[in-house]
Amino acid sequence: MTREDRASLLRGRDRECAELQTLVADVGAGCGQALVLRGEAGIGKSALLDFVGECAGSAGFRIAQVAGVQSDMELAFAGLHQLCAPLLDHMTELPEPQREALAVAFGRGVGPAPDRFLVGLAVLSLLATAAEEQPVLCIVDDAQWLDQVSVQTLGFVARRLLAEPVGVVFAVRDGGPAVLTGLTELRLDGLSDSDARALLDAVVLGRLDERVRDRIVAETRGNPLAVLEVPRNFSPAELAGGFGNAGARPSAGQVEESFVRRIRLLPTDTQLLVLTAAAEPVGDTALFQRAAGHLGIPVEALGPAEAAGVIEFGSRMRFHHPLVRSAAYAAADLVDRRAIHRALAEATDRQSDPDRRAWHAANATAGTDDAVAAQLEASAGRAQSRGGVAAAAAFLERAAVLTADPGLRGARAIAAARAKRDAAASEAAYELLALAELGPLSALQRAQVARLRAQIDFVRCRGGDPAAPRLSEVAARLRAAAEQLDGLDRDLARETYLESLAAAMYAGRLGAPEALANTAAAALAAVHRDPDLQRPIDVLLGGMATRITGGPGCGAELLGAALATMCAQLDGCDGQPPRWMSLGLAIVQESAAGELWDDAVMNRMAAGLVRAARAAGALAALPPALAYHAGVHVLAGELSTAATLLEEADAITAATGYTPVRYHSLTIAAWRGDAAEALGLIAGATADAAARGEGRLLGLTGYASAVLYNGLGRYEEAFDCAREACEFEDLGFYSWTLYEMIEAAVHTGRRDIAARGVRRFERRVGASPSGWARGAVASAQALVADNEHAEALFGAAIDHFVDSGVNVHLARIELSYGEWLRRVNRRGDARQQLTTAAERFAKMGANAFAERARRELVAVGAKVRRRPLRSGDALTAQEGQIARLAADGLTNHEIGAQLFLSTHTVEWHLRKVFVKLGISSRRQLRTATWAH
Template sequence: MLADAAAGISRSLVIRGEAGIGKSALVEYAAAAPGVRVVRGGGVESEAELAFGALHLLLYPYLDRLEGLPGPQSAALRAAFGQIEGPEANRFLVGAATLTLLAELAAETPTLVLIDDAQWLDRSSSDALLFAARRFHADPIAVIFAVRETVPPFMTPGLETLRLDGLPSAAATALLDERAPGLTVPGRTRVLTESAGNPLALIELGTARRDAERAGHADPVHEVGPLPVARRVQESFRTQIAGLPAGTRTLLLVAAADVGAGVDTILRVAGAFDLTAADLEPAEQAGLVALSTDRLTFRHPLIRAAAYQQASHHQRIMVHRRYADALTRPEHADRRAWHLAAATTEPDERVAAELEDTARRAQHRGGAMAVSAAYDRAGRLSVDPAQRARRLLLAARAAYDAGRPDRATRLAAEAAALTDDNGIAADATHIRAQVEYERTSPAADAALALTAAELVVDDDPVRAVFILTEAVCCARDAGRRDLLERAVGQLKSLDLPDDSPLLPHVAAQIAWADLLAGRCDPAVDAMAAQVREARTGTADYLHEVVAAFSGVLLADDASAAAVMDTAADRARAAGAVQWIPYIMEPLALAQLLGGAFLDAETSVAEGVSLGAELGMDTQVAVLRAVSVWTAAVAGHEDRSRALAADIGPLLTERHPVHAALVSWGLAIGDLSAGRFDPALELLDEICSGTVAYDFLLRSVPDHVEAAVRGARTERAAAHLPAFEQWARRGGAPQAAALLHRCHALLAASDDAAEEHYLAALRLHDGVYHRARTQLVFGEWLRRRRRRTEARTQLLAATTGFDRVGARLWADRARVELAALGKPQAAQHSDPIELLTPQELQVVRLAAAGHSNKEIGARLFLSPRTVGHHLYKAYPKLGVARRIELAQLVL
């Protein structure tokens, strides 16, 4: 790792194992590496509820560099550290700022970031550090997390892991003989067995056993019994602590109750118990703690745990109370609140109010999990049931925002059970609904959202709009017309002001029910108005996404993509990363259905990357359904079918709209390869299914072509009336062009067929669909021996398919050309197709004039990684300079 980092290849590693197994030894080994800057931090158990506490300690020596970060990142990090007042810090922007700051340090000299005891990092700090660690690629930096296995576990998806086991027998024996010589054979055997190769256990248990044997005492290892190794070692430490003077034990308890406290604070609290630094000397002589000018350090975290746990509950309460008395300065308000909470055993509104203030400060800093923990404890200490319910609801919302769905559901249910307030019950039910989208299905989300909306539909119609919008979207995803009609019924009953900006969106959501039931006439105008409204850029993310879906449903792909491009840019700039996977869904669909396959794959890649990181399994599968289609049209049939097999079962169970998209993608593979019968069977299922009037209605032209080319003309027009009604009423040129192609394929006379083909070509506004029409038109012309005209159409089709990377379609067109006696060799595709999705994003932004630093801030990459992507892209594109990109790409 260290060698790779020095060579400019970023690496991250998680070292996992039980207490005492040697994680810290490896961390110390890494820290001693020559020629690297070491940036070191770690988790502290007593500070796990302080938002960004660990990150602040890690980056504190480099805060003078914040001015050099992109503005939004700098502001987010300053807000997270409490340096500035202003808008609430965004946790994703804090992660991006961490990435940029560490990357800039690495640009100066190879850098090693060491995080020990990562299991005790506050959630905000761990999120920021993991966000950064996953995005280093071409920077001379290595990141190491040392993690003790705990319950719940510290999750590090996407990072390489090294699990440490016990020492092998020979090494364990050698270590024991070195550190605890003179053991009897039975004692030696017992220690080797009980320690299970754990180095700390070998040393501590071996030493204890040796001392007991020399003193003629009972066997301390045997007394501990069959406990886990860490517990055995902790019991050994507890025994050592129990032998210390009472004052020393109390002073160790004071130090253990707040590991982050400085020596001055520890001694001030100890003074309340008439203790001084002299009382610490026996613990120092025993090697349990070390004292420096400003810090007291336990030799091992298990010693701290033993010092805290050996005290009685009353003693702990007294120590926490003394800390609360000592921490009176404003900058200590959060630690004081938590000490008060630890010292309080029954409801106390004063303490609850202080914790609520802590929660608000944590919210301003962007620490969602710290917010949840503080509101949760404040709720437990609330005297008034209504206050308790309100605080627990706020804890539930923060837990959901932090990506802790189980905790969010539990707290939401508890809050709702404590009150008759419909607003609280509605919000609690809405949180549970949002959790169910990923946990169960969109249908479960819609059902709960409807229940939530019913509680506020009369008293708070604005809140009801947002909840019902979610219900409509999820009912559509699930193909549940019954739930959709219920949601629309509630939307119709809302009493909104005549000037409410939500009215166009409400009208469009009502219109969805008509369109998805096959009633185009009453739906189109309201949906088109919503799309126009969204293009002004004044809507919130939710309604922008919904408007983009309206555009896709109307075949207004350009408008849908424009709305989502704007929303994506805003979300990236604001760090609203949780919205990006949802934004990428309608964007990728609009690009896919418009024939921009490489753009669709780029959108999918960005959405999948962030969705997987955020635990959005359902949304990731929804996005990957687009890839089934793009892989099929590109001729990667094995990949297309493997991907369909992977995500198909989940989508069939949860998300029938995109399950049908998967089937459509497979049908495209069959159709483009000339396998008309299997394509027809798949398309029949789509066009006859429960979601046939969704954007899947746009599969009807493929159904017509498969039936006609497969000589099954009796089935060709089965679904055409619905498509024709939609195409004529929707008004999109692309829809009208596809309708003309269908009529051309089914025309009873040559004159009528040719008229429809030519009309379609006049209306097409995309390369792919134009090429599809040129292909079938060329085939039609060849069969009528109009060879020159056929060749013209087939050559144009081949060129178009090559241009968009539709290889199987291009091969089919070449077969037709060969039948004319004019075989054409396969053409090189557009060089842009050689780029990865990430490279394409970087190249396009560079071509638009953005610097590497600006591109990095926008895509959450380090500037050096941006440069690496450009370095790899240049030879693929055949350019040597950045200035050449604009002409090639834009």
Template sequence: MLLGRRPERAVLDGLLDTVRAGESRALVVRGDPGIGKSALLDYLAMGATDCKVIYAAAVQSEMELAFAYLHQSCTPSADRFDALPEPQRDALTIALGMRSGPTPDRFRVGLAVLNLLSEVATERPVIWIVDDAPWVDRASLQAIAFAARRLRRESVAIVFGTRPPGPAELAGLPELDVTGLPDDDARELLRTVLPGPVDEPVRDRMVAEARGNPLALLELRPAPGDLGETPLPARIEQHYRRQLATLGVSTRLLVLVAAADPTGDPVLLWRAAEALGIPANAVAPAAAAGLIEIGSQVRFWHPLVRSAIYRTAPDDDRRRAHAALAMATDAEADPARQVWHAAQAVDRPDDEIADRLEQSAGQAQARGGLVAAASFLRRSAELTGDPARRAERNLSAAKRSLEAGAADAALALVAEAEAGRLDDAHRAAAHLIRARVAFTVNRDATASPLLRAAAAELEPFQRKLARTTYLDAVSAAMFAGTLAPEQLGEAARAARAAPPAAAPGDAEDLLLDGLALRFNAGYAAGLPMLRQAVRAFRQSPLAGPDSLRWLWLACTAATHVWDYESWAALGDRFVGLARDSGALATLPQALNVRSSSLVLAGDLSGAAALGDELRAATEATTARPFLPLGELLLTAWRGDTAAATALAEATVAEAVRRREGAGLVSPAWTQAILHNGRGEHLEAISAAEAGDQEPAVLGFPPWGILEELVEAATRAGQPDRAAAALSRLTVATSAAGTAWARGIEARSRALTLAGPAAEESYREAIDQLSRTPLAGELARAWLIYGEWLRGAGRRADARVELRRAHDAFAERGMDGFAERAARELRAAGEAAPRRAVVPNGQLTPQEAQIAQLTRDGLSNPEIGERLFLSPRTVEWHLRKIFAKLGISSRRELRH
């Protein structure tokens, strides 16, 4: 019987009703130890009689084993794996150790879990109870939390039990906070366990001191004044310690072995007991005390019993328990768990176990368990006798921790390594990890000098790694921008002095040399090398997650050399590789790059679709691009003042907080576009000058601000300011010489000229931009040429250009510029045509995106993979789309 808890039970009953109705839910049940979370989860499980309930024990001692919890929970449904899309099936089976293959992306494993749940739920609703979530291994918890965030219409509920504040992976999920019982319910609960009558004042005092905690009332039953100020978890541990003390030595050791084994396998338990010489009847006292039950599974009556038994056991007893479990575990069937038990059984260096731990770390890393790999390596280092080898393993553990996003753990392991004897090569490796932590946590002014120093130390030992680190240092200086202006030159000079590439022609090496020249000797000097780097990236047979690392910077280099085609092509490859390799944490950055180039090509609908996918990826993975350039550009070209301004302000605030000067450029550029589009030229000047950096480093394109400044200043009657901006702009455009560069230069120069010279420049701009895919920039050339013609009194000629501009802007949804063109067209004597309203059946943004992907021929599983949804949810959306559009098939949708 669950006493009281009416509000909490109502929430859980409602969750069951919702899941039975075909929807899905995620819920985090959060509360202090002993507050009743497990009782509520048991209530949920007992009420789900018509559902499939998934439950697996989470044990603190198994937190270091990659995907251990997922293995317990998912392998019973292995017969459903073949129904998963192949990339997801491969990711899941590799993660679970069922096959070998490329290291799976942890988010693709999460998507596989989501679709597996959806498949299982085709028979009956699924309730997955994840109690004691803080003790779930991190790789499993990340995958389960990913699935929980993407639940929609699968008839699945994932319910977590956790202590406050709870794991970071669960942040943002719906919560049910469990607090103490109301006094009336607490008195009733206490009455059920008191041995006889108790005076009312005494009972009231007992209730007050227990603070409504059910476990305290049931287990501790304190006399008034007994509780004192000791925290409840400690009192509960003391209580169980006293209970265990009344049991025999064999019984205490048996329950400790059970607490150390997360599998709950009674056969394994009895094998370990036999190794320790524990008789079968040793379990009876513990069972009679209500601590443990051994049937088809080993179960403790409360999760706190398990943790208290393990935590309070003497160290020697814990080691004996793990040694017995290591002997009982099949080393061939479960090598990671076997060696982990063996490692916990020793308290002095053991090189044989240390070597096996290192081997298991490699296996865990191959399965995508970076946190587990770091833990194995850390324990391997602790058991390593040779100081140099111990330091090397600590550094390897630090590297894995950093790759897993655990920066603090990485620094702690580096400090551990540095406390021993490091040779010069390993000291350089330690400094590199510290530098990469600085670059990962904040791309501020502290990162580039650390990376430069680490690169210099690495030169005698690892030339290739040293050059890669110099490229990191240049990137970090580009991010710091004007907030640390001296660093870019320093990084470029250091990179220029670095040892040459061992194999000339490598794309990454060309990129380093090109950037070093560009920021050391000037734009024109670096231009040829940067062009070679861009070509090398386009020609390189890129494949796999490792090839993604520098694609964002290659795209940036393409804009520096005014090569739109390469920017778009590399952006396409970036997105394709991120999708195909399952590097979902990188996907938001790739989508951001590609959507930016689509906006400049005038494909605002395509950019918006990628923006929707980017938001889905961000929501699912919590990985955000460092700068939301695609969305900034989209809102600016649409003329959406409120959205563009709010986004720009938020981006600037984040850049200032992180001390990333590069984050100040693009918001300023896009605000200048917004205001120029709306004819607000003074505001455009203010916006452009707020982000004007010299040299331009991370804009897309880097000279976009100067282009906007020339137009705004000429229209605002400030010719000197316009001339200064044009002079700086032509340094780049003249050297670049592409149709894009020539078109922008001619259009900007025309604004500063008069008479035939101006008209000649306008016509040149239109001619050059017509050779590019940059439809928006071409339409702007028509617009300002039409404005100039009207000002020259040639109204008929002006109407031709303005009509072209208006139609191009209106067709693409560039509303700010379209309104400006319409005003000019009216002033030239012609009313702008009304824009046709295209009926869309009132589709939501996600429905519109699913409709577009369906139109493009993607299957439901492929759409689900793209948008991080289960195929069942995609099908549900399609039914709604068909109903709204009044159609009944995918073929009709394509028409």
């Protein structure tokens, strides 16, 4: 594309150019920015990228850029490596874990596969470090054709920019990668009719019939590149007389076709060279020349393509427009494509770039080729070691297709399906499993196929895929797979039984009757067949299956042993989290700790999971770990901290595309007592649960509703919600719901129902020796006790809760005690308890319960000034999190590594923290008054 063409494509884009100039100015002032230019092919995205690059260049920026290429989409980190190449001289300045992760990802070092978002943190640090010398602008064209791991990583980086003089501008076609959704977008539509007419007049020589001009403007729909192609597709006579073929208009989706026609007019040898350049994504002139030599075509044959404005041949091959590259590939037939890929494979060095060589060789192959399949399998291993799951899946998929031996093809297809599952490519995984089943499979392989299918469907179902089967069906299929594996691979069988238990627990009341009990019985039988349990997940399986089949109190010893061992493993892991973290056991672990009423284990487990996930950069495991930790903070009455953790989890799931966490956001909203917010969340969760068949989520909405309504003093509604939720035993929080029903029953005069509920509560909770459990039992007993015994029970409950640190329940029992004291007309004592409860609730941000306590205080004659209640303090959630870590003695580098922020962003937040708290040093954070 000529400079004049680029200038023409900017016609009518004054608003867009102004926004890009503002972006450059903001980045230059130290405010990180990310922007997605989105629109159809030919709409002018590349021209705007050129414009912003020129603006940044003239402002003294350092420019890093990459353009996605279709033929390079399966090579892990290929696009990211190309973008970062000009900045790699700063790698030595990165913290060691980040430096090592980036080196492994880019093939410059060896080591265990890094999590791709630890690589993302390294890229963020690399950009921030480079920006200390001069502002940096990253330009990413055709992002829809970047390899998956590169675009995911860049999407993650773009969301973390804040206080760095770094900008990232993406150009992406409509329907591009979902990971960029949510970033600031600049939507490019067609030019206005007046601008399109002016552009057409500027590029067409001679007089243009006004009716023909209006037709062309209408047909091109203001697509600038389509308008520019008009004089290249129609003669002046056709344009003047209106005799062009209206059906062949070069608009929108047909813009590439105009380039295809232009390329097909070139000499045959020239077309082959253009195709070679299109299939070689890096633009390496030396490699291109070697490939031309293998084709037996002199490089000079490229001349007609240069003259036609298709390509530039210089120190690096450059097409005049990104669409020309894809058009060149589309213009070739399959035989020619295979020929140029063969030439590129022969020209690519097998030592320095074996993966791209193998990929070209695969694209050159018709039929099967075991040698090439073996090369692809080796490439998959290297991609896996760099953390390129999507690339490994692509290599294995192609290897399976090229494998002649049916048995080996089946094994490779299963491995490829597993990698596709890990890369969230479920449809491709299904196809590979079908390919595997076409050949002879062993009994173990058939069981592995069954398990993979069920695992994929489980993820799809929990992710909200409307076409996915319901959870009850998935749970049954996981159990069937576990039974197939039993006797073939007992370790794998027990893992699958645990997965089937988790799925059945999620299905809950919407699953088949007795499904959970039957699954637990089958799992317990498998455990008893091999009672010498070594792994903590085996002990966890035995304990949970025993609890489900035996009832409250059963399996407690096994559950406690499993959780203790897991905590010890988390405490001792050094950058490599235990394998069981990848199995998605949060529901089982949380339920086990909840059934034990062991807040100490919950605290240790939650902190260990977050610490291990952060240390390893394991962003797949981090959101559920953060949610688990948020639940612990809710029990401690630290609602603001819990919300901060969930905000971080939401940010990570938005950047990664993982299934968002839902459960603990409901409980936080319920405890805060904002009816509008909480009921909106509850209604949404109820609809989601019904659609997915996730009965456990329905149970949780009942618990959350009961907490909300008890806080608001709407006891009839609280009773109805809790009673309905208690119709099914959701392990982990069923007893909590039962307590809500007991309290609501007492307030609505249903004392017989409350008494029966207390007896059930005693049977369920009384076996636990923890202070939390003892306090909970004493609380429930106090609610229904006569006046002679109530006071002693209230006092015992308070003592136990003070020792345990479960502050939400401490405040609840203080409130209930104060209400009882008011009823027995001990107004002074009631005032003391109610004041303590009101202050405790207000500090937590549990506004509805605080207002309930305030009303009781008014009833005992206390002068209480109504004041707006608010959770937290003047610090934002993220400022509070950073302040806590700094107060604990972490450096800015360490805080950034934990929170996946750059050091600049941490410094920027800390400066604001110091101003808000009126302090000047990190040491003062330890004594400053703020919500720790």
